[in-house]
Amino acid sequence: MASVLIRSSRTAAIQFIRATSCAQYSSGNTPKITTHYTVIPRETDDRWKDVEMERYGDEADVVIVGGGPAGLSAAIRLKQLCQEKGTDLRVCVVEKSTEMGGHILSGACLEPNALNELIPDWKERGAPLKTEVKEDKFSFLTEKHRIPIPVLPGLPMNNHGNYIVRLGNFVRWLGEQAEELGVEIYPGYPASELLYHEDGSLKGIATSDVGVAKDGSPKQTFERGMELHAKVTIFGEGCHGHLAKQLYTQFNLRENCQPQTYAIGLKEVWEIDPSNHHPGRVEHSIGWPLNKNTYGGSFIYHLDEGAPLVAAGLVVGLDYSNPYLSPFREFQRFKHHPSVKATFQGGKRIAYGARALNEGGLQSVPKLTFPGGVLVGCSPGFMNVPKIKGTHNAMKSGIIAAEAIYDRLTQEDASSETAGINVTEYEDRLKSSWVWKELVSVRNIRPSFSSRLGLYGGVMYTGLFYFLGRGKEPWTLKHHGKDADSLKPAAECTAIEYPKPDNEISFDLLSSVALSGTNHEGDQPAHLTLKDDSVPVNRNLAIYDGPEQRFCPAGVYEYVPTEDGEAMRLQINAQNCVHCKTCDIKDPSQNINWVVPEAGGGPAYSGM
Secondary structure: OOOOOOOOOOOHHHHHHHHHHHHHHOOOOOOOOOOOOOOOOHHHOHHHOOOOOOOOEEEEEEEEEOOOHHHHHHHHHHHHHHHHHOOOOOEEEEEOOOOOOOOOOOOOEEOOHHHHHHOOOOOOOOOOOOEEOOEEEEEEEOOOOEEEOOOOOOOOOOOOOOEEOOHHHHHHHHHHHHHHOOOEEEEOOOEEEEEEOOOOOEEEEEEOOEEEOOOOOEEEEEEOOOEEEEEEEEEOOOOOOHHHHHHHHHOOOOOOOOOOOEEEEEEEEEEOOHHHOOOOEEEEEEEOOOOOOOOEEEEEEEOOEOEOEEEEEEEEEOOOOOOOOOHHHHHHHHOOOOOOHHHHOOOEEEEEEEEEEEOOHHHHOOOOEEOOEEEOOOOOOOOEOOOOEOHHHHHHHHHHHHHHHHHHHHOOOOOOOOOOOOOOHHHHHHOOOHHHHHHHHOOOHHHHOOOOOOHHHHHHHHHHHHHOOOOOOOOOOOOOOOHHHOOOOHHHOOOOOOOOOOOOOOOOHHHHHHOOOOEOOOOOOOOEEEOOOOHHHHHHHHHHOOOHHHHOOOOOEEEEEOOOOOOEEEEEOHHHOOOOOHHHHHOOOOOEEEOOOOOOOEOOOOOO
16 A cells, blocks of 8 residues: 655645646646546557457346445345246346445444335344444533533434444345345446447446556456346445446436535444443534534444444535545544543454445435436435434335336336336335435435534524424525535645544554455556546645545545656555545545446455
């Protein structure tokens, strides 16, 4: 892993380098960074002219992209219906992680209502829900103190009846249930490309190629990905899916909704001193270390799985304005709060990871169906933001999609205006479900934090209109806009001086990434692609002091001097990437496009 360059952006020397850098790079001398075929077409590259590019194709009734809670729930429900009604549909799931659950990261406090519907006998089947919530604690933190906030029935932070889970383990179990029913699951097959019929409807997906060198040329081991065609393709890629982004544009799915907004969630798993362990306790906080205008909060969940384990994390809204803010370092600082530190003293950190999450809620949900496919789960964004929970809604959306698709595919007249079937019934049924009712009730809580009062305004709004009014206010608040547009120029902001890690409770970035198990084949084009290689230095560094080197939770981006030392250049350490998608979301120039790497790349989370 590459080392992180530590430098002071305020020294006269760096200001001089930056100025000369901008002059040099604007003259057309930008070093080549991006070699990926999505930016550098192979058709224009002589190195590819004699390479066989045909793909092997296969057909299924339903193809599901993403083996998370939503996709697997859809797969299970489809096969359950086949068993109940004596029919058969071929259902295939492609998952970019080499094992089911390997790329999944969440808090996670699971509301079991959707699971109860899908697999009523889940306890007898050995579902890894071992820790029922016994105690809720909610607090407002100042730098030195903790102010308890009562958790009353009906408030979002009331977790009575929920379970603390390691979501990766739960997803692995869901995969086993799906396979028992006859679902074909293909881990280690990233869906990299959308395929279309001649009439413009979706035909299916293609998986990624392997054997491409870092400079974009074919290796001797080059193999083309395969095509999977389906009557309907379900997209359950998770937050900010790279294929869903293309579908939004292709089918104009975001025409009648507000921009999606996001947060980044950082998480660690610790084995702590047994005397500090309280199995079944759920702790949340708002306030410090974030200021009143930065949305976010912390969680500490005490697991009951034999060893004294806690899952701890910090969620930071990606609409923050100061380019010097580092979500990772805010998280490390949080663990040193006087009321928090004791939990971790004498303990051992055993896992780390990060993931973006949708926060737009109801206002940001796009159109969910199009000819040939549907969107489910966190891809379109069904998270209940004040609860910080989305798994139950994701699962239910997959169940509803499966039922609607099954009905269309098995009815006597399954004709369609297009080659790819448009299952419009799915969206209608979802809007009649408890998922939609829940999203409606909390629709204004997150936008209320964007007022001048910030955190205080949001808390007051939640108390007045959600708790007392049950979310039945007749108005719907708007979001601030795209998170990428919220950064202020560095000259208008104050640099944040973060304390050095003590390597007992707080840690540096790269030792943290090492705990994520992240690995990518080194000799492949960087999957963090740039639309224009000159933009990082000319704009992001010049105006915002290179915020990507701070908002990335894995040390992927760093600005280093050029060989002659007279300018700066962006270095992309793609091997560090934990697939959180934050860079694609927060880049103020919207110049970064995250695409899937070769099969097998990414984090190797164990029960995150």
